[in-house]
Each structure stands twice: as structure tokens, then as C-alpha cells.
Amino acid sequence: MSEVKYSKEHEWIKLDGDVATIGITKHATEMLGDIVFAELPEKGSNVEKDGTAGVVESTKAASDVYTPVSGEVVDTNQAIVDDPSKINQDPENSAWFFKLKIKDQSEMDTLMNKEDYDKFAKETSA
């Protein structure tokens, strides 16, 4: 399994073969506050890199969730739709959003590693 990569829109992505698991970062959940609603892409649909692939809402506002790479949605995490507070509790593990069968592995190269993302998150929230 490859290392976890991060996008500027605060998604994380973990590649296993040609299937990527995607969620939002802990930093994102801290900025959003209590998440009370989650909407995920439909299984079987195709999503394009940097396109919207879901929505999360806190008590304050709605925010789009973007996909950091292109692909076909092969699975979604119903558990976070049923109980969105799970996203605040365990964002970078059990509260993943969706899995993609990715089209173009090279899209992964445009993303940040953990060290760069942490720096980016710190700079942009300052």
C-alpha cells in the first residue's frame, strides 16, 4: 500500500492497487466544526480530478468535498451518512468518504505528502 497523499482542498487519499480511498483531513474537520450532514457520490458514477464529489455540512455552513483524482466510484461509506459525527471522531481512518477505481496513476504525483500538507495546512489557517 502506498503512502497517504493530501490535496490543497484538505482531502486525503490512500492508494491500494488501483483503488483509492478518499476522505477529509483532521485539519479540515477542525476548521468545519461539528459535522452534521454528509452527502457522497453515487456508486458507479465517474468523478473528475478536482471536481465535487460530495458535501459536508457543519452547524454553520455547507462545504463541497472534492476528489483529488479521477475515477469510478466503487464504494461509499454509508456509516458517515447515517452518523456524520463519526467524521469528527475518526476522519483519517474509519470515516473515509468513497473509494475510486482510478484512471490515471500519475494524478497522484500532483498531491502533497504528509510533511508538505501539514506545512500547507498550518500556513493557510494562520
Next chain:
Amino acid sequence: MDTKKTSLYQLHQDSNAKFVEFAGYQMPIQYAEGIVEEHKFTRNHSGIFDVSHMGQLFIYGDKDLTSDLEKIFPLDLKNLKLNHSKYSFLMDKDAGIHDDLIITKTNEGFLIILNAACKDNDFKILKELLKEKYKMILDENRSLIAIQGPKSSQILNEVVDGVRDLNFMSGNWFSFENQKVYITRSGYTGEDGFEISIPNDFADKFTRELINKGSKLIGLGARDTLRLEAGLCLYGHDLDKDKTPVEANLKWAISKERISKGDFIGSDIIIKQLNNGVSKIRVGIKPEGRIIAREKTKIFNQSDVHIGEITSGTFGPSVNGPVAMGYVENEFSKKNTKVFLEVRGKKHPASICSLPFYKKSYVKGVN
């Protein structure tokens, strides 16, 4: 213009508040625990709200003032008892709402609590309407602190003895550190609670004492979810100059006695609407499932005709689901009417419901 800070700014900072600018003030939107926990703590225990940005307008006068204010507000002020409060509105001649407010009769005149974003304009309007006959002070030297929730009476009474004997919508002068504080049993959460008008220099100490007794600071974020569950209107969203109190379904706040005479600003329109009905009216709206319909969400009927708009909508932590209110055409305002809400291009089912979403627990008849 620089944003203003309340006397509790340091305390908010010490309590890890996240700040937002609201009506020209730096105000805490939430603290470390977050909106949902703050909301629930208020419902189950006791929460403290810094509402010092709101206007505290003291108007000094006697019988003449009472008569003059009756020309402005649709209230039976002649029969309002000393230290009793009423919810009301400042309206224009078309009954459009400039602001909603609480007016309390004091031993020297009246105290009117105004919305932060409206207070300067309200002051100007009232000064003109009262032709500068009375001394009016929009008091910047006093803070306003609310304490809300079931444990609040006990906690506040430990700091200011005697407050627990107040009835809902009544107040009195009390003393804290030899300072005169005016306390009313009122609030904006649907819970039992109090609002305390206190000199700025003592607000920090007073609030820290309440925290020591077990209450917690609550931000504007939870204030909004609490008031929406309680079905209470937020000015600038659920109320504005394009809406009348009758359309806002607040006719309970208009004195019947005064309607029969009809000599207040906006009374022509109010009477006409009470007799003939209104074309749009404020209702509670319960979305099915978990979808949150926020302000400006369009409402459709079952034939896909646009019939209104959401004016406030969020997730209600105590209801554990989405809650909203808005205005719909009158014929679709009946309880349980099925409607559709357009969120992100998709129409989601919802139904018209009665307010509040969360049952109020005001304390009446203590004595």
C-alpha cells in the same frame, strides 16, 4: 471602522473562543467544545452568552412617555406593570419591521433591548418620533450577559441572591459588588434563564463567578441553533422591513386593546392583514431525513410551483435533525402540508410543522 470589543473579550480569548465579526463587534462564534456540545450543555445545564453588542436603550419619562410610546409600539403600555417586559417591534408606516425588541417598564421609564445591527438606526428613528422630548441613553457603559438553561436559576441565585423569585418576562434591580444590575427573567434559547445588565467594569468578574459556579460560555453559533429550535425569529433573516408582524406569525405580540383603537405606526396595515389575511406567512419546516435547508432555499409545492423561501435553517442538536423556518404562500401554511426544498439543485421532501421544534420550559408563576 474598527471592530468593537465587549468587556468580556479577554475572557473569550482566555476561553479559546473562535471569533467572528458580527454587527461591528468581535464576537465568539464558539469555544473549544464546539457548537453541538455548547448547545446541549445549555439545554441540560447552564450556558452564558455575551450579548453586550445588543442595544440597551433607557428612556426616561412618565405618563407622557407612555402615551407617546403607545403611538409607536402595538402594546398596552399603560397597563404594563412596573418591571414587566413585553416582546414587540419597531415598525414603519407599512408595518415593515425595523427591529424586534423587548421593552421593560422601569421606575424611571422604559428599558428597550435592541438588536446589535439595528440599534443605532432604532435610536435615530425613536429620537425623531419622540421629538427629543425625553432623555434617551443608548448605554455603552453597560454589558448584557444572558444565562440560560435549567441550572441557571440556581447558579445565578448563588451570585445574586433573590433572582430565582423573578417570574418569566419580569425583572428588577439587584446588587453585585455594590453595583446596580438590572436582571430580567428572559432569553432567546427556549430555556429558563436571565439577562443581566451590568456596568462594563464588573462584567468580567461577574461572568467568571458564574463559570466558577458551573455555567459555561456559549458562542453565537449555539445561540442560533438554540433559538431556531425554540422557533424564535432572528432579525435580518426571519424578520425585516419587507415583512410585517402578522406575516411573521407574531400577532400574539400585538395588543388586542390597541388593535381596537388602531392608533400606532403601521396599524392600518396590521388591521387590514388581521381582517383580510396575508398572502405569505412564517411557518416551521421540517426536512425529511438529514438534509439541511439553509436561508434562501426555495420552497416548492407538490405541483413544483415556487411557493416560498427558507429564512433560517440549520441542524438542531436537541432535535437531532434539520430544522428550518421560512415564509410560504398562505394556502400552503397548514401543518403537515408536504413541500419540497431545493438544495444543490435537487428537490428534497419536507413538511410544514408547528413551532417550536423543541418545547419551551419557561418558569412562570414563581410567586
